[in-house]
Amino acid sequence: MSESRDTIQFVLNDKIVTVDFNAHPELKPTTTVLNYLRSFPFHKGVKEGCAEGDCGACTVVIAENQEGKLRYKTIDSCLVFLPMIHGKQLITVESLADKDVLHPVQQEMVNHNGSQCGYCTPGIVMSLFGLYKNHHKPEREVIEDALTGNLCRCTGYKPIIKAAEHACSCMDTDKFKLHEKKICNLLDEINRDRSPLEIETSAQKYYKPLKLADALAIRNKFPCALIISGATDSALRQTKKHEILSEILDISDVSELKYFVEDQQGYKIGAGLSLENLKSLSVEKLPAIHQTLKIFGSLQIRNLATLGGNIGSASPIGDMLPLMLAYKAKVKLQSVTFDRTIRMDEFIKGYRSTNLRPNELISAVHIPKPEPGTIIRSYKVSKRKDLDISTVSGGFSLRLENGTVKEIILAFGGMADMPKRATDTEKHLVGKPWTRPNVEYAMKILAGEFSPLSDARAGSEYRNLVARNLLLKFYAETTSGL
Ligand SMILES: Cc1cc2nc3c(=O)[nH]c(=O)nc-3n(C[C@H](O)[C@H](O)[C@H](O)COP(=O)(O)OP(=O)(O)OC[C@H]3O[C@@H](n4cnc5c(N)ncnc54)[C@H](O)[C@@H]3O)c2cc1C
Ligand code: FES
Numbered sequence: 001m002s003e004s005r006d007t008i009q010f011v012l013n014d015k016i017v018t019v020d021f022n023a024h025p026e027l028k029p030t031t032t033v034l035n036y037l038r039s040f041p042f043h044k045g046v047k048e049g050c051a052e053g054d055c056g057a058c059t060v061v062i063a064e065n066q067e068g069k070l071r072y073k074t075i076d077s078c079l080v081f082l083p084m085i086h087g088k089q090l091i092t093v094e095s096l097a098d099k100d101v102l103h104p105v106q107q108e109m110v111n112h113n114g115s116q117c118g119y120c121t122p123g124i125v126m127s128l129f130g131l132y133k134n135h136h137k138p139e140r141e142v143i144e145d146a147l148t149g150n151l152c153r154c155t156g157y158k159p160i161i162k163a164a165e166h167a168c169s170c171m172d173t174d175k176f177k178l179h180e181k182k183i184c185n186l187l188d189e190i191n192r193d194r195s196p197l198e199i200e201t202s203a204q205k206y207y208k209p210l211k212l213a214d215a216l217a218i219r220n221k222f223p224c225a226l227i228i229s230g231a232t233d234s235a236l237r238q239t240k241k242h243e244i245l246s247e248i249l250d251i252s253d254v255s256e257l258k259y260f261v262e263d264q265q266g267y268k269i270g271a272g273l274s275l276e277n278l279k280s281l282s283v284e285k286l287p288a289i290h291q292t293l294k295i296f297g298s299l300q301i302r303n304l305a306t307l308g309g310n311i312g313s314a315s316p317i318g319d320m321l322p323l324m325l326a327y328k329a330k331v332k333l334q335s336v337t338f339d340r341t342i343r344m345d346e347f348i349k350g351y352r353s354t355n356l357r358p359n360e361l362i363s364a365v366h367i368p369k370p371e372p373g374t375i376i377r378s379y380k381v382s383k384r385k386d387l388d389i390s391t392v393s394g395g396f397s398l399r400l401e402n403g404t405v406k407e408i409i410l411a412f413g414g415m416a417d418m419p420k421r422a423t424d425t426e427k428h429l430v431g432k433p434w435t436r437p438n439v440e441y442a443m444k445i446l447a448g449e450f451s452p453l454s455d456a457r458a459g460s461e462y463r464n465l466v467a468r469n470l471l472l473k474f475y476a477e478t479t480s481g482l
């Protein structure tokens with residue numbers, strides 16, 4: 001393994017900061033960026049609303065040097081551990097103005113009376129800043145998406161959207177553009193040695209490799225270390241459950257896990273690819289994935305979260321899993337000595353339980369090209385359209401031959417302790433004409449296939465009804481040319 005370092009460095013606004021966890025016992029490798037910032041008197045703009053990625057009050061922007069250009073991403077700082085920003089620029093709301101001149105997004109918030117209670121406004125401004133740096137004259141849909149992760153309880157979105165439209169209608173000539181080269185140089189200085197992190201404090205060990213081989217070696221040596229990729233699921237163990245995570249393997253900077261490749265057989269998606277990148281890359285090739293990701297969490301969450309993390313969490317309501325079953329996806333698992341590629345239904349074993357061996361990492365997901373004529377759709381029913389987890393979800397695939405069902409996959413989330421196919425219903429439908437009476441009969445079979453839980457999200461009866469109606473909706477959509 002390459003030589004490692006035990007301190008982290010990042011550019012806080014425009015200055016390199018070094019954190020030595022052993023010299024500063026008040027900071028832990030799992031201190032969140034939010035708590036780190038709020039420990040300073042001059043960084044109180046960032047707020048804690050929920051500490052679980054829901055409210056956006058903690059939004060900050062991270063910039064990375066990609067071939068001499070800074071790439072900006074909004075993230076929820078409450079879900080990000082300090083070592084995750086090693087080698088990056090952390091931009092906070094205090095640094096947006098250029099001396100006494102407000103940043104265009106701040107000025108437009110003033111012009112349109114967009115600032116309301118002050119608790120959410122700094123996070124909203126940072127989301128607008130991320131939008132400004134990434135989009136010129138964005139469509140309304142893009143603006144709304146950028147603000148999905150920022151809850152405002154006083155319903156003041158209209159002036160905020162107006163502020164976004166006006167700020168992003170001008171060319172990007174802000175001070176960040178002016179100082180881009182300087183920041184890139186600072187980031188190069190930090191990243192020059194490309195050393196993996198190996199931080200050991202009295203209570204915690206935090207490993208952050210940069211190469212897949214190193215990640216596998218650490219996994220082999222420390223099989224109990226918690227793997228984190230985007231940490232949008234795992235960070236909650238510390239921020240909400242207050243667990244001390246004693247050993248962490250952070251694979252968020254392993255670039256070999258961030259790819260999307262198409263070949264003749266299908267698509268290979270690196271486990272570390274962020275869901276936001278997957279959303280952009282799947283528009284034409286895998287449209288059902290794109291549709292699902294349009295209503296997955298928020299931009300702040302998707303900028304961090306990965307496909308490997310969604311599969312690895314094996315949540316019964318993970319949005320990608322039913323869809324992966326519908327796409328007949330396979331999971332590539334790698335260890336130091338051995339690789340294997342298994343079907344998604346072999347990988348998920350039960351409630352938040354998988355077939356991952358103690359020395360393995362999920363390295364990729366392989367999706368075969370669907371047979372010509374196959375229709376694949378995904379559905380998500382939740383209490384809110386945006387930034388909510390599913391009550392019931394469906395990933396369905398259908399191939400007809402002369403109006404008769406040749407192949408059908410009906411995979412559901414939220415109906416059992418893990419994402420599951422309705423195999424009896426599928427068997428009943430295969431070989432039958434795809435007609436409403438046949439689908440209505442299949443809905444009766446479906447009613448008996450699952451015994452979903454009643455919980456705070458929904459009752460068992462409701463879930464069953466939704467599942468049946470999703471099948472009917474699928475039928476309606478596949479026969480009405482939608
Ligand atoms: C506010 C909020 C909104 C959310 N909205 C949604 C939503 O709409 N739909 C949805 O499905 N989920 C949602 N989630 C849950 C979560 O964001 C997703 O499951 C996400 O895909 C997890 O990815 P991650 O990279 O952040 O995973 P992490 O938190 O890093 O990891 C999750 C699990 O997978 C394991 N793991 C990660 N990578 C690997 C790997 N390469 N190999 C082996 N194991 C691995 C980890 O050990 C851990 O057990 C939401 C979460 C939050 C906080
Ligand atoms: S504090 Fe609410 S999203 Fe971070």
Ligand code: FES
Pocket residue numbers: 115116117118119120121151152153154155156
């Ligand atoms: S800006 Fe805080 S509730 Fe609306």
